[in-house]
Amino acid sequence: MSILISIYILTLGLVLGSFYNVVGLRVAGGQSIISPPSHCPSCGRRLTIRDLVPVFSYLFLRGRCRTCHQKISPIYPIVEASTGLLFLFSFLWTASIEEMLCGWLLASLLMIVLVTDLTEMMIPDKILLFFFILFAFFRIIFPLAPWWDAPAGAASGFIVLLLIALVSRGGMGGGDVKLFAVMGLLVGVKIVLLGFFLSTFIGAVIGVAGLLTGMIRRRQPVPFVPFIVLGMLAAYFFGDRLMAIYYHLLF
Structure with missing residues (x-):
């Protein structure tokens, strides 16, 4: 049961990490985090589900857009993987729900501002x-x-x-x-x-x-x-x- 919970929390962190990339990039650029839908910044192609699987899509595509073959920033998989691992570590390391949630909140803030600082300083x-x-x-x-x-x-x-x-x-x-x-x-x-x-x-x-x-x-x-x-x-x-x-x- 604990293994299933760990997998769920890791997956939750990976998905949220993908969302944090969007938040960081769009807020820093003065854009809406809701629209337009996720797209390639080079060719503008709207991304599909298979392009949006955290970490694995980047690895499968070898770090390039499926259409225009432009390089995808490694910031995306780094933030996704880091968020997933931090969520899992907080779950396994902390002694209470309060400490775990606090760790999740701290990691969330840090991952978002990491994106804004690396991309826009x-x-x-x-x-x-x-x-x-x-x-x-x-x-x-x-x-x-x-x-x-x-x-x-x-x-x-x-x-x-x-x-x-x-x-x-x-x-x-x-x-x-x-x-x-x-x-x-x-x-x-x-x-x-x-x-x-x-x-x-x-x-x-x-x-x-x-x-x-x-x-x-x-x-x-x-x-x-x-x-x-x-x-x-x-x-x-x-x-x-x-x-x-x-x-x-x-x-």
Whole structure:
């Protein structure tokens, strides 16, 4: 029975990941997420069911449109597979329905803004506002303990990143500041601050490696959301363990 549930949740995540691609691309481009129907961005052909099977259609078509043979962005299968695996991992790893749903909500927001940041280098306010309202309702139904941890998480995520943005004079974008405020409302103070620390640490390591290998040029704009995805998910799922290891090494 648990295997069937796991398959169902994985499938749900794959399907939602496909939808998150549409949301991210269309909202960033100022388009409706309802119409027109899914189509090839190169030749405009309306996609059929066999073109829309998450991950598998991309693999079967070898990453190209069935009609015009133009390359399909690998962002599509990456987001689909990532969403499916994150939904499944949250189901298997967390200890309660509340934690599982929280993991699903966090993964959903991160996957959508990952698409917008990789394609347009932006985090749309419409997406952040929608999830802010959604997270607020979620925390009314499932409040953190203590209850003020959620608004304090939003405030700390906003204030800390705003100060860094002001000090760095543009080193931190306004979208990143608002994103951490929204995530702070969902996960609370401890996790959002740990997530920010891990995000910057991962970004710094990869950035230095990219400069040394020549893959990244100096002053080249680099999307920060991929590092936020890694940092926030690590903080949410492994935060207590990471902090326990840190305290053990420190003391």
